[in-house]
Amino acid sequence: MVTPAVRHVTCPTCLDSFAWQETELLEYSPKEGKYNPVVWPDGKNPAKVADARSRWYVRCPNPSKDGANHYLPATYVDYDDPLVIALVGRPRSGKTHLVVAMIRELLGGAAAVASGLSAKALDYHQHVTFKRTFLDTFERGYQLPATMNESGSYLAWLVVEVGAVKRPVVFFDVAGEDFRNPGENGRHTRFLVAAGALLFVEDAPHVLPAFAEPEDLTLDPSLSSPFGANATNEYVQEAVSRLPEGGRRLPAVVALTKSDRLRYLSPADRWLRHDTGGHVHAKDLLAESRDVYALLHRANASSITRLYHEFERCTMHFVSATGGAVGKDGRYRSGTRPARVLVPFLSLLAMAGVLTGADVEGAGR
Numbered sequence: 001m002v003t004p005a006v007r008h009v010t011c012p013t014c015l016d017s018f019a020w021q022e023t024e025l026l027e028y029s030p031k032e033g034k035y036n037p038v039v040w041p042d043g044k045n046p047a048k049v050a051d052a053r054s055r056w057y058v059r060c061p062n063p064s065k066d067g068a069n070h071y072l073p074a075t076y077v078d079y080d081d082p083l084v085i086a087l088v089g090r091p092r093s094g095k096t097h098l099v100v101a102m103i104r105e106l107l108g109g110a111a112a113v114a115s116g117l118s119a120k121a122l123d124y125h126q127h128v129t130f131k132r133t134f135l136d137t138f139e140r141g142y143q144l145p146a147t148m149n150e151s152g153s154y155l156a157w158l159v160v161e162v163g164a165v166k167r168p169v170v171f172f173d174v175a176g177e178d179f180r181n182p183g184e185n186g187r188h189t190r191f192l193v194a195a196g197a198l199l200f201v202e203d204a205p206h207v208l209p210a211f212a213e214p215e216d217l218t219l220d221p222s223l224s225s226p227f228g229a230n231a232t233n234e235y236v237q238e239a240v241s242r243l244p245e246g247g248r249r250l251p252a253v254v255a256l257t258k259s260d261r262l263r264y265l266s267p268a269d270r271w272l273r274h275d276t277g278g279h280v281h282a283k284d285l286l287a288e289s290r291d292v293y294a295l296l297h298r299a300n301a302s303s304i305t306r307l308y309h310e311f312e313r314c315t316m317h318f319v320s321a322t323g324g325a326v327g328k329d330g331r332y333r334s335g336t337r338p339a340r341v342l343v344p345f346l347s348l349l350a351m352a353g354v355l356t357g358a359d360v361e362g363a364g365r
Ligand SMILES: Nc1nc2c(ncn2[C@@H]2O[C@H](COP(=O)(O)OP(=O)(O)OP(=O)(O)O)[C@@H](O)[C@H]2O)c(=O)[nH]1
Pocket: 089, 090, 091, 092, 093, 094, 095, 096, 097, 098, 143, 144, 145, 146, 147, 174, 175, 176, 177, 219, 257, 258, 259, 260, 261, 319, 320, 321, 322, 323, 324, 325, 326
């Protein structure tokens, strides 16, 4: 008799590796707020079992016993270990709005369809909460809640499909402050050790305060400081110093978000209007990176420009998650109008080898 090979997986929450076992499959009961042993569908019809399985969980054995109970979707074992995308940026730089705008487009946007990409949520119940808290709020044009990540766990977990490739992607987003003051011995930011790709987020009005608008100054009074905004971004520096080998080999992108503030500034204006239709080309990624770099260089944003030299593969992009600032009532006046939010993600996929083909050959080099 051939015994099936035991699959070892790495848990994205506690980062422990362990041999996968399905001896205790669990089902989440939102009503009771706990996980209970599953009830198998009648007759063990394979189609019904597969459907039910997409909502089942396995408790992570967390061999190093350093965290509270946490659960992995049973379908986790059907795929390779996920690509962990770590968001890094200063507090209030717009990380959460950007990643939510990105995921919204991945799950239903035309650009994702055009690029031949599809995505679905992997963790059923986590997605229900994520949708209610973030996607629906964003869709209705309201400001998203500030990041309060007590356990340092992931924000969203998707399976991205491109052609025959199916790759789980996990997004980690923690409060910017956690990079400088890692609480609980750095537990909130330990995902950096498992990062497979980095999404650095910098805030356009912060590095170019001349383009900040009155709403920005109300939201972030440090922008009107006579000393100008801080050229050093200690949050980014601290995060990079915690990456194994400084992360040099990981694909990295810099998203200069809130670029709606730069809509009258050349060449940002041109890039913001440049609709990629979901397709990215290595030569455009390079041309845009050059323009973002030049702008950051002129603004003395040296903590960000150095990333371009430190990482072997890196691209830089103008993006806007919301299209404009939030009003005093917590709403975006004309609703949310994201621009180019998928480009940094597609660039990361290309650099990570998930997206392939002649167009993206050599991306980020
Ligand atoms: N103008 C403009 N404002 C934005 C954009 N994205 C986010 N903001 C504003 O920036 C502020 C901070 O956004 P968040 O996404 O919560 O920032 P964060 O980096 O996740 O913040 P922390 O979790 O505290 O580190 C909010 O007031 C948003 O309305 C954008 O694309 N354009």
